[in-house]
Every structure is written in structure tokens, then in C-alpha cells.
Amino acid sequence: MDFIASSAGVWGWNKILANFGYMASVVMFILAIMRLSKVRTARGANMLAAGAMLLAIVSTFVEMGAINPAYIIAGLIVGGAIGAVMAKKVQMTQMPEMVALLNGFGGLASTFVAMATFFSVSEHGGSGNLARMMMREGGGFGGFNLVLTLIVGSVTFTGSIIAFLKLSEKMAGRPILLPGRHVINAGLLLLALGIGGFAVWGPSSTVLTGTILLFIVVVTLALGITLVIPIGGGDMPVVISLLNSYSGIAGALAGFTINEPVLVVSGSLVGASGLILTQIMCKAMNRSLANVMFGGFGAEPAAGGTGGGKEEYTKVKSAEGEEVAMILSDVQSLIFVPGYGMAVSQAQHLVRELGDMLTERGCQVRYAIHPVAGRMPGHMNVLLAEANVPYEQLFELDQINGEFKNTDAVIVIGANDVVNPDAVDKKDSPLYGMPVLNVWEARTCFVIKRSLSPGFAMVKNPLFEADNNYMVFGDGRKALEDIIKSLKEA
Amino acid sequence: MDTGAILMLIYVFVLACFAGYQLISKVPPTLHTPLMSGANAISGITILGAMLATREAAGQWGPHASTIVGFFAVVLASINVVGGFMVTDRMMGMFKSKG
Structure with missing residues (x-):
């Protein structure tokens, strides 16, 4: 930054020193991003990046030398305080x-x-x-x-x-x-x-x-x-x-x-x-x-799909919590498919509780996370991590899509378009070609949902009438509470 | 800043974009939300520019225009730096292993 006449052309020792500081902080930023590639090292990576930022700020003070820092320090304090409050208060x-x-x-x-x-x-x-x-x-x-x-x-x-x-x-x-x-x-x-x-x-x-x-x-x-x-x-x-x-x-x-x-x-x-x-x-x-x-x-509504209201479905089977619990009581493997609807009804803790109960009974429990399941990249993973689901149980679409056919039961909660089979085999569907989770390949599938209303793409979901699918109508929390209660009694 | 310096910065820019693309492609999807909030914090690096612009606290007749505008830039960038790193740390702390 050369617009101060006195520093133009001539580099003082402080500017040289500051530049070594900047260099070190750039290296630290890059190392931090490398360490973000594993969950285990990610928290340390964030600390490293914060350290890099601190070093860069200190180097800038060194570069500036003798100045009146009042406005800068005031700005740092005001902004830092606002940022800290936001970071503490925000919900996941x-x-x-x-x-x-x-x-x-x-x-x-x-x-x-x-x-x-x-x-x-x-x-x-x-x-x-x-x-x-x-x-x-x-x-x-x-x-x-x-x-x-x-x-x-x-x-x-x-x-x-x-x-x-x-x-x-x-x-x-x-x-x-x-x-x-x-x-x-x-x-x-x-x-x-x-x-x-x-x-x-x-x-x-x-x-x-x-x-x-x-x-x-x-x-x-x-x-x-x-x-x-x-x-x-x-x-x-x-x-x-x-x-x-x-x-x-x-x-x-x-x-x-x-x-x-x-x-x-x-x-x-x-x-x-x-x-x-x-x-x-x-x-x-x-x-x-x-x-x-x-x-x-x-x-x-997208072309090719008209609303997808209740009237379009003819042979939907539904199940109550008690029936779901009965089937779940002897499954060997289960995959949860959470969508944003789960987070809206704050059901992630109940999902984890049900998962834990089944794990104790010797069932293999996994979670299939579609990239757009949350409201930003990776959002669903954070919501489940907050509910203490171990990250080893979270699987991406590519990792888990081959597993559904060997799975006893799937519970879809608060998701719709991302489990629509039309995306795979109906060429005139607006969803055709979108990567989806093949939940219909599992032996039994449960969809916990308030109604048959369409998702964001405004199209019908044939999964809801599949032979191996049961709709569990109602609020996510309420439905899970019923299932957990019945499973405890079983 | 002469032509050489400009070209050097463009070099740095191209290399950094390339390195960034390669490295960030390796971040697993589980960490994409903390990656974004961490990126928010890193983009707060504009704080350096804000500090440099704010350095001359007062002229003869009170603060310069550059100081006042720079002050607000420092505030905004500090929100990003502190808020971004803290919330990322909070999220990272939630990711737990089975053991």
C-alpha cells in the first residue's frame, strides 16, 4: 500500500518484517484448508486459520508503525463484540x-x-x-x-x-x-x-x-x-x-x-x-x-407435473406408530433419510433416540444425507451432529445409494423430492436426471410426513403409493414419539 | 505499483485460485457448512485493507473521510472474522465420533 508519500519506494524494516508475517499467515491459511479434509483435524484447522488472521492483523500494525490506532481498535472491539454475540446466539x-x-x-x-x-x-x-x-x-x-x-x-x-x-x-x-x-x-x-x-x-x-x-x-x-x-x-x-x-x-x-x-x-x-x-x-x-x-x-408449478395433490394418489397405505414399531422391532438394518422438515419440527433428537434404541437391539443404523437435504451445503450434517449423531453414521448419496437394496427398513422424515423415483425412470418428469436416494429398493420404507402435499418441485411422488411403502401421517416429533413409545413397550 | 508488480499479483491470484480449488475439493460434504462459515471468517481478511485505510486517525479538523469510512470497514470485517471463526469452532465441537 504505497499511497503514503513517505513510504513510496523506500521499504523500512517494519514493512519488510510485516511482509514476512503476511507470508507466514498465507502458509497457515493453506495448511488450515488442507487440514479441513478430515473431521478429526477440522477443529484444529479452524484454530490455525484464526491464528493466521491474528498474525496478519499484528503484521499490519507492524507495517503501519507509529500511528494513532484509536479508530482501528475501536472498530475491532465493536465488530468483534457483535460477531461474538452472533456466533454464541445463533441456532444451528x-x-x-x-x-x-x-x-x-x-x-x-x-x-x-x-x-x-x-x-x-x-x-x-x-x-x-x-x-x-x-x-x-x-x-x-x-x-x-x-x-x-x-x-x-x-x-x-x-x-x-x-x-x-x-x-x-x-x-x-x-x-x-x-x-x-x-x-x-x-x-x-x-x-x-x-x-x-x-x-x-x-x-x-x-x-x-x-x-x-x-x-x-x-x-x-x-x-x-x-x-x-x-x-x-x-x-x-x-x-x-x-x-x-x-x-x-x-x-x-x-x-x-x-x-x-x-x-x-x-x-x-x-x-x-x-x-x-x-x-x-x-x-x-x-x-x-x-x-x-x-x-x-x-x-x-413446473411443466409436466401438475400440483400432485391428494386426489392424484390412489393406493396409499398408511401406518400408525404402533405398526411401525412392530416392524422395526426385528429389523437388522435401518437407514434414516432426513430432510429439512425434520429440522423444522425439531425432531433430530428423537431421530437419534430411536436410532440409539435400535442400535442397542443389534440393528445397524445409518443416515443417508442428500446434498440438498438442508438449507445450505452440509447443513443436515451439522443438525444431526448437534443431536449427537456420530459422524461415522452419516453417509453421502454416492456412498449409500448401493446399500438400500440390502436394507430392511428406511425411515424418510421431512423429505420429498430427494426420494422421488421419477427422477430415475420417468423421462418427462421435471425431476428426471436429478440424483436421488433409492429408498424404494429397501424391503420396507416409511415416510413420515404431514400430508401428501408436493415438495419444492411441485410434482407427485410415486414412492407414496409403492407396495413396500407406508405413510406415517403427522408431525415428525409426534410420529417419532409414538414409535419410540410403542417400541419400548414391545 | 508498476506493471511488474501488477503482473506479479495476477500470478499470485491465478496460483491461489488453482490451489484453492484443488484443496477445497477435498473437504468432505459433512464439513461444508463449517467450511462456509470459516470462509466467511477468512474473507474478513479485508480487515487489513480497512486498517490501512483507517490509520490516519485525525487531521487538523477532526477525522478524515477515509478514517470514518475505514472505521466502518473495520467494524464489518471484524464481525466476519470473530463471528465466522467462533461459530465455526462451535459447529466443529459438535462433530463427535462413536468412541
Whole structure:
């Protein structure tokens, strides 16, 4: 960061020392991510990453040397306290909301860093257009990079806030489709880039440059909103993964603006992480990213499937808790298939209790986790871990799909589309091609569900009328309590 | 920052994206939620930029514009850093083995 005249060109000992600190912290970040590949070492990995961050912050103080740190320390205390309270208070079901909020804060922080950099160069005598002002920070490249930071940061901020509102149901989850929304989105983006380009090379007045930058922020804040409101609540896992990636990219861009490789590396790591998770989510739903982002999915019943209401089902068998307990009392293997409905009725502890009872009776108990079972990548695993289910019992789709045919019983709780056999063999189904859990291959299958109502894809589920399937109607908690009670008496 | 420095940063960027993609592909799905909250914390690295922008606490007539905007950047980035690492640790603590 060279915009302070005294440090331009000449590197003091403190700056050199600080750079060794940054180097060490980059190495620590990478080691931390390597250690995330195993559950056993993951907690230590997080500590290591926190240590890397601390080292980077200390190195920055060293780099800055003798300054008045009052504002920085005040900011650290205020922000740290807010973060600590959020981390302590958040419930595990609310993790998607928390991640959405943090994505948004990360984006806004990058926007503020870019604006503060603009003010800083102007306070140090820079004037005119951005390229001239930022002569020492890469000229036109530095200037345009600052504009990009503003754009990505602001879109990430408002996009994340909308995602947060939809996830926390403070705003209706259904897509809001503005007429001509693709034109609006493209127009806003081109406007921001166009006037951004002008700010870099055009104006001769600093005031005009600054005004344009503020205008870019306003335009892209609006763009974040118009990009996310047409996306349905059920697609928010993809959106928060993508915005996670953006918050990293915004950080990396800010690193280019202030010439700080540690920001570039860390930002890129986060960018890559978000991108991988986005791909995984899209693949699990058998949809392209473009379809999720621009398809307006969920606004109306999908073509090829009409509602899937009660009237469509003809030969559904249902069972009461007592009958379920009777069958479960002598099964040798059982697989639970949890969906978000389980978390909504807070039934995960009862699921674990039932699992424990059956384990004690010598039954092999496993959990099959579909990638989109929760409301964000890996969410269901955290919810089950919170209910003390050992992680060795949790299996991914690829690991367990071959096992259903050798399994005595399956209990599906609060899931629907992810166990729909049409995805495998009905070519005109909107779900066709989506990876699903083949629960119908088990000897007996139970689906605990309130009613026969359709899932997010709004299609009928033929599993509900399969010969080996029993519906257990009712609230998840109540149904499980009945089963557990009857099993105890048996 | 001359052309050489810019190119060097682009080098760093490309290599980091590549390394990140390779390493993060190996994180098991069980850990994807903590991975995301941990990534939130790491993206709080913008705190360094925020601190550098906030360094000149006061000019002759009170704080500079850069200091005020930078202060809010420090607050937001600290929320990410502290909140992200703490909540990730909380989640990691829940993952228990059979034994």
C-alpha cells in the first residue's frame, strides 16, 4: 500500500518484517484448508486459520508503525463484540441466515475499503480521474480495479441481505418476477461498468470522480436486489454459496487495489470454495447455475407435473406408530433419510433416540444425507451432529445409494423430492436426471410426513403409493414419539 | 505499483485460485457448512485493507473521510472474522465420533 508519500519506494524494516508475517499467515491459511479434509483435524484447522488472521492483523500494525490506532481498535472491539454475540446466539437451524449475513458484511466491508482508499488518495494530494489519482497504485488498472471492488462488494451486500430475508422468512420465499428483469439486470451492470470506466479515465475533477463512485455504489446496490428477488426460497442454498464466492472475490479485488498479496490469496481461497459449493448444489438439483439464477424457478408449478395433490394418489397405505414399531422391532438394518422438515419440527433428537434404541437391539443404523437435504451445503450434517449423531453414521448419496437394496427398513422424515423415483425412470418428469436416494429398493420404507402435499418441485411422488411403502401421517416429533413409545413397550 | 508488480499479483491470484480449488475439493460434504462459515471468517481478511485505510486517525479538523469510512470497514470485517471463526469452532465441537 504505497499511497503514503513517505513510504513510496523506500521499504523500512517494519514493512519488510510485516511482509514476512503476511507470508507466514498465507502458509497457515493453506495448511488450515488442507487440514479441513478430515473431521478429526477440522477443529484444529479452524484454530490455525484464526491464528493466521491474528498474525496478519499484528503484521499490519507492524507495517503501519507509529500511528494513532484509536479508530482501528475501536472498530475491532465493536465488530468483534457483535460477531461474538452472533456466533454464541445463533441456532444451528439458522446457520444459512448467519452465513448469508456474513457474506453481506464481507461484501460491504470491501466496498468501504475501496471508498476509503479513494478518500485516502485524495487526502494525499491525488486529484482528477481515478487513473491519475491512483498513479502509484497501478494507474488505470488500479482505478478500474477499485471500481470492480465497489461493484462486486455492493452486489454481494444487497444480494445477501435479500437472501437473508428470504431464508429467515421475513420476506416471502416465492420468486418476485419483475417484467423485463433480464434487461433491468443487464442494464444496471452495463451502466455501472460504463460510468466506472468514465470515472477511471474521464473526469478532471476529484469531486466528479467521487460522485460517480457513489453513484456506482447506489446502482450496484440496486442490482444486488434485482438479481436475487426472482430466485425462490428453495434455491437460496445455491445463492448463498455463490455470494460466499463473491465475498471472497471482492476481498481479492480489494487486495489488488491496495497491492496486498495476502488479501489476494485469502480472497481467492474463499472465491474457489464458494464456487465449488455452488457447483455441488446445482449438480444435486440437476440444474444449471443459469437456470437457478435466471429461471424464476418455483413461481408456478413446473411443466409436466401438475400440483400432485391428494386426489392424484390412489393406493396409499398408511401406518400408525404402533405398526411401525412392530416392524422395526426385528429389523437388522435401518437407514434414516432426513430432510429439512425434520429440522423444522425439531425432531433430530428423537431421530437419534430411536436410532440409539435400535442400535442397542443389534440393528445397524445409518443416515443417508442428500446434498440438498438442508438449507445450505452440509447443513443436515451439522443438525444431526448437534443431536449427537456420530459422524461415522452419516453417509453421502454416492456412498449409500448401493446399500438400500440390502436394507430392511428406511425411515424418510421431512423429505420429498430427494426420494422421488421419477427422477430415475420417468423421462418427462421435471425431476428426471436429478440424483436421488433409492429408498424404494429397501424391503420396507416409511415416510413420515404431514400430508401428501408436493415438495419444492411441485410434482407427485410415486414412492407414496409403492407396495413396500407406508405413510406415517403427522408431525415428525409426534410420529417419532409414538414409535419410540410403542417400541419400548414391545 | 508498476506493471511488474501488477503482473506479479495476477500470478499470485491465478496460483491461489488453482490451489484453492484443488484443496477445497477435498473437504468432505459433512464439513461444508463449517467450511462456509470459516470462509466467511477468512474473507474478513479485508480487515487489513480497512486498517490501512483507517490509520490516519485525525487531521487538523477532526477525522478524515477515509478514517470514518475505514472505521466502518473495520467494524464489518471484524464481525466476519470473530463471528465466522467462533461459530465455526462451535459447529466443529459438535462433530463427535462413536468412541
